[in-house]
Amino acid sequence: MTDLGDAQLWGDETIETGFGSVELENTFPTDASSALLFDQLDAQRAAQGYVWAMPLAGFVAWRERAAETFGSTGFGDFVVYETLREKRGILTANLTTPYIINFTTLTDGPLLIDYPAGATAGGVLDAWQRPVTDLGQTGPDEGRGGGYVVLGPDDDASPFQDSGRLVVRSETVNVMVAFRILTDDPQEAAAAREGLKMSRAGSDPAPVRYIEDIDQEWSATPRRGLDFWSDLALILQEEPVREADKGLMAMLEPLGIVKGEKFVPDERQRGILADGAALGELLVRNLQVNPRYAVPYWDGTSWYKSFDFAVEQENATILQLDQRATWFYEAVTSTKGMVNPTPGAGQVYMTAKRDSQGRLLRADRGYRLHVPAGMPVAQFWSLTLYSENTRRAYDNGGTEIRSVSLDSRDEQLQFNDDGSIDLYIGPCAPAAGESNWMKTLAPDGWFVYFRLYGPTEPFFDKSWSMPDFQAL
Incomplete structure (x- = not known):
């Protein structure tokens, strides 16, 4: 041998x-x-194939589970995710502002959007969760509102040349229209909602339908095992095959996922697909915890920028498979404002999976995060706790958003005299009390996103930095 x-x-x-x-x-x-x-x-x-499919898998899982849970099956249906239970279904959702989300197909023709003015951030994303265009403050309208035309892969742009609308094209027939209202002024928020209109080309813009106050637990985490491949096969049948994806489509063909054919795997294929999904998830989870293509943002820490690749998911030489798999395993959506923020605008998402000693964070151990004074944000910051198993907001038995998300607008937070703040995560409340604490429950591991809204120059020049979690 x-x-x-x-x-x-x-x-x-x-x-x-x-x-x-x-x-x-x-x-x-x-x-x-x-x-x-x-x-x-x-x-x-x-x-x-699992690694390659992460963006598609997250898109179709959200679309299908939202339709089942909220009944968002019609054109112009926008689900409003506001309560903890509504948001807890979304991968690494921001719990500080409402999400307003619509899934639409372009198979019936171009999409017209009348987008409202105001303090909003959003965009149109394709099925690979790449931005077709940003909307709102980080979009071409820069918060002033405006008209958009979203073309499908093969739609003719010429009828819209003199329409006064911004014309953009999606490479996929499935798109997501999403936005968040960044103001806490109720009148401004109401005006933004009322100002949003959508229609098909050739029809007059019509108000959208908001689906809200459902307050139900649900899950958009991509399913495991054979269900993962069933969801993937569903959306692959709907979408054109891009040149960049023909190689992976060839790899999936012997496994029963073939363009134009029904997905009916035989016993051998079923076993291999189940094993492949489990191994694929382990491979991606390892990348998520140990992103070998990136370095920590601040020297000497374990803080990484969560979204650290091109929104196009490729550069001049590669399709950024590992980078995008890491992000779309633990999160959903991408916008230019998330990836390329400018001082005072956009958002930055920082994440950590290790403490100050380089040890993986544990749910059965307590930690303190000391946030120095002078947080470089023009708007606000938030620290949100997520489950490593589901990548959704951590379920620690709490019923209020602040049980798993603390932010600078929270009047219950206790700041230090010098303007710094100590935040705590662990199974037991610290001696300082519960106001700055989020609870963990072993054995469900956890990680955090520290979000900076409107990051300012000290973040970019790194004159301000944040230390790692310290084990208590």
């Missing part, structure tokens, strides 16, 4: 691999070894 690394790959040889013994007779794989090699080939492809 020969170890794989020492194999000659000729003549009569038995080769030991991590997945079994492969026999060659007269240099050819035997029939039994051929089956073993095909299983291994397809298992590897399934795991890599």
Whole structure:
């Protein structure tokens, strides 16, 4: 017998691999070894297909589960996610401002949007969760409102050249229209909601329908096992195949995911797909915890920028598979304002999975985060706690948003005399009291997003920095 690394790959040889013994007779794989090699080939492809599919998987999981939970199945249906239970279904949702979300197909023609003026941030995203255009303060309208035309992959742009609207094109037929209202002024918020209108090309803009006050637990976490592939097969049938994705589509074909064909995997494929989804998730979770393509934002800390790649998900030489898989495993959506904020505008999401000693954060241990004074934000900041298992807001039994999200507008927070603040996470409340504390429950691991809204120059030049969590 020969170890794989020492194999000659000729003549009569038995080769030991991590997945079994492969026999060659007269240099050819035997029939039994051929089956073993095909299983291994397809298992590897399934795991890599999982990594590749992360943005699509998050999109379709959210669309399908929201339709089931909130009944958002009509054109112009926007779900308003405001309560803790409504938001807890969304991967790493921001719990400080409402989300207003619509899923629309462009198969019925271009989409017209009349977008309102005001303090909002949002965008139109394609099915790969890439921004087609930002909306609001970080969009072309810069918060002044305006008209948009969203074309599908093959739609003709010429009818809209003199429409006075900004014309953009999606590479996918499925799109998400999303925005958040950043003001706490009720009149401004109401005006923004009332000002949003949508229609198909050739029809007059019409007010949208807001679905709200559902207050129900639900989950947009991509499903595991064979359900993951069922969701993926569903949206792949709806979408055109991009040139960049033909290689991965070829890898999925032997597993029963074929464009134009119904997904009915046989017993062998089902087993390989289930294993591939589990291995794929482990591969991505490792990238999420140990993003080897990036370095911490502040030297000597474990704080990373959560979204640290191009919104196009590619550069001049590569499709950024690992980078986007990391983000879309634990989060959803992307906008230019999230990735390329400018001083005083946009958002920055910082994340940590380790403490000041470099140890992974634990749910059975208490921690203190000392946030120095002079937080560089033009708007506000928030610290939100998430489950590593679901990547959704942590379920610690609390019923109020502040049980898993603390922010600078929270009047219950206790600041230090010098303007700094100590925030606590762990299974037991600190001696200082519960006002600055969020509870964890073992064995569900956790991580955080520290969001800076309207980051200012000291963040960008790093003259202000934040230390790591300290174990208590």
